[in-house]
Amino acid sequence: MKSFMAKNSQVEQKWLLVDADGAILGRMAAKIAPILMGKSKPEYTPHVDVGDHVIVVNADKLQVSGRKAEQKQYDYYTRHPGGHKYVSFADMMERKPERVVELAVRRMLPKNRLGRKMLKKLKVYRGPDHQHQAQRPEKIELF
Numbered sequence: 001m002k003s004f005m006a007k008n009s010q011v012e013q014k015w016l017l018v019d020a021d022g023a024i025l026g027r028m029a030a031k032i033a034p035i036l037m038g039k040s041k042p043e044y045t046p047h048v049d050v051g052d053h054v055i056v057v058n059a060d061k062l063q064v065s066g067r068k069a070e071q072k073q074y075d076y077y078t079r080h081p082g083g084h085k086y087v088s089f090a091d092m093m094e095r096k097p098e099r100v101v102e103l104a105v106r107r108m109l110p111k112n113r114l115g116r117k118m119l120k121k122l123k124v125y126r127g128p129d130h131q132h133q134a135q136r137p138e139k140i141e142l143f
Contacts (some may be wrong), residue, residue: 003043004043004045005048006048006050008046008047008048008049010043011043011048011049011050013050013051013052013053013121014053014054014138015052015054015055015130015132015135015136015137015138015139016035016052016053016055016137016138016139016140017055017057017130017137017139017140018032018053018055018056018057018139018140019057019058019128019139020056020057020058020059020061020062020101021058021061021103022063023062023063023142023143024059024062024063024064024065024143025062025063025064025100025101025104026064026065026104027142027143028056028062028101028104028142028143029101029104029105029108030108031142031143032056032105032106032122032142033108033109034063035051035052035053035054036051036052036105036109036118036119036121036122037109037110037118038050038051038052038060039050039051044135047114049114049117049118049121051118051121051141052121053069053122053123053135053137054121054122054123055123055124055125055130055132055137056101056122056123056124056125056128057125057127057128057130058125058126058128059097059098059100059101059124059125059126060093060097060126062093062097062100062101064089066088069089069090070088070089070090071089072087072088072089073086073087073089074086074087074088074089074092074103075087097126098124098125098126101104101122101124102122102124105119105122106119106141118132
């Protein structure tokens with residue numbers, strides 16, 4: 001019996017819609033990452049991008065459990081001396097809630113070229129509207 005290895009030309013990628021209204025950030029990201037990788041499909045192949053496209057709407061209505069809303073911080077470095085900056089979770093949710101979802105999912109994907117390609121299939125929007133109606137996304141319930 002031969003092992004099945006998917007090829008890029010054979011992969012069919014669907015578009016899925018996730019509503020983040022009232023969702024817990026980490027739990028939602030942990031369910032989106034395998035969809036982007038394709039681990040939810042029987043034809044999963046580790047070295048081929050077989051995952052689906054995911055559209056996340058209502059990112060501004062996310063929740064976190066415990067005291068993460070007050071304690072969690074995102075940091076970045078400006079490449080200048082003394083340029084280590086911190087942004088609190090509350091500030092990030094005010095300014096860029098899309099970035100919060102992208103960071104949570106990105107950290108659950110592989111750290112290589114294929115992981116960066118998978119992350120490009122994630123589309124996150126602040127409100128309930130998105131610009132991908134032409135792809136006819138299927139709404140899925142993750143929780």
